[in-house]
Amino acid sequence: DAGVIQSPRHEVTEMGQEVTLRCKPISGHDYLFWYRQTMMRGLELLIYFNNNVPIDDSGMPEDRFSAKMPNASFSTLKIQPSEPRDSAVYFCASSSSMGRGETQYFGPGTRLLVL
Amino acid sequence: AQTVTQSQPEMSVQEAETVTLSCTYDTSESDYYLFWYKQPPSRQMILVIRQEAYKQQNATENRFSVNFQKAAKSFSLKISDSQLGDAAMYFCAYRSASNTGNQFYFGTGTSLTVIP
Numbered sequence: 189d190a191g192v193i194q195s196p197r198h199e200v201t202e203m204g205q206e207v208t209l210r211c212k213p214i215s216g217h218d219y220l221f222w223y224r225q226t227m228m229r230g231l232e233l234l235i236y237f238n239n240n241v242p243i244d245d246s247g248m249p250e251d252r253f254s255a256k257m258p259n260a261s262f263s264t265l266k267i268q269p270s271e272p273r274d275s276a277v278y279f280c281a282s283s284s285s286m287g288r289g290e291t292q293y294f295g296p297g298t299r300l301l302v303l
Numbered sequence: 304a305q306t307v308t309q310s311q312p313e314m315s316v317q318e319a320e321t322v323t324l325s326c327t328y329d330t331s332e333s334d335y336y337l338f339w340y341k342q343p344p345s346r347q348m349i350l351v352i353r354q355e356a357y358k359q360q361n362a363t364e365n366r367f368s369v370n371f372q373k374a375a376k377s378f379s380l381k382i383s384d385s386q387l388g389d390a391a392m393y394f395c396a397y398r399s400a401s402n403t404g405n406q407f408y409f410g411t412g413t414s415l416t417v418i419p
Contacts, residue, residue: 221407225346230411231394244406277346291338292407294348 190214192295194280200301206268209298212261213282221292222255222265223279231279237263238285270302305330307397309410316385317418323370324380324413326395334400337371337378342392342412351393354378356400382415390417 193212201207213220221236235245240257248255252271257263267274277299281292306329316322328337339351354362354371361369366386370379382389395410 231409233406236406279348281348291336291350291353293350294340297346297348299346 192280192282192293194278194295194298196298197296198299198301200303201270202303203271204269205302206266207270207274207300207302209265209267209278209280209300211263211265211280211295213263213280214293215261217282217284217293218260219283219285219292220257220263221279221281221283222263223281224276225279225297226276234265267300270300272302275300275302305332305397305399305408307395307408307410309393309395309413311413312411313414313416315416315418316382316389318385318387320385321381321383322385322415324382324393324395324415326378326380326410328376328378328395328397328408330376330397330399332399332401336398336400337369338396338398338407339367339369339378339380340394340396340409341389342394343388343390348394352380385417387417387419390415 195210218239222234225231234247235255237257255265277297279297280295283292284290308327335356337354341349341351352362352364352367361371366383368381392412392414394412397408
């Protein structure tokens with residue numbers, strides 16, 4: 189299995205620009221999570237989906253952030269407009285509800301720098 | 304919500320020695336799972352070990368083992384024969400075993416330095 193795939197791996201943009209981060213979960217996994225990691229705040233859960241439906245988006249910082257999962261194999265996290273404080277590493281992770289104790293598998297992350 | 308606490312922001316260990324990283328958690332549930340993840344400088348989050356709360360036996364994966372104290376809500380990670388490649392950030396995580404409990408709760412991490 190290819191694991192969780194994220195793109196791009198690095199993104200540098202200017203304040204005010206739209207940023208779209210992409211994620212392909214592991215095939216067969218029905219949960220998908222978006223996290224943000226910064227030095228100041230650590231690892232934060234932004235939103236997670238079950239069977240393509242958003243379950244909890246309470247971690248989404250503000251209306252500038254939006255996430256979609258149009259199908260079981262693809263999700264996007266969009267920031268519009270971006271701000272320097274959005275600079276962070278964004279992780280996508282997926283897991284399965286089958287079995288017991290199934291762990292979350294993380295993608296390699298997208299390093300976002302907003303100038 | 305459940306909370307996971309890692310009280311050691313930084314730890315160091317001599318190569319080939321043993322180190323223990325601490326983790327405590329707060330929950331009212333009786334059935335759950337606990338995990339340790341490793342995050343090296345590459346930033347990739349890698350599962351190190353996991354423990355099922357209903358199992359009394361401590362999980363072991365090669366040089367990595369845990370000391371799971373359910374009553375004390377403690378879940379420490381022991382790394383034996385430390386290697387330079389063990390240098391990383393280590394995160395403790397909790398997950399409920401309930402049908403709706405797929406959300407993970409992470410601690411703030413412990414940065415481990417391995418001294419040659």
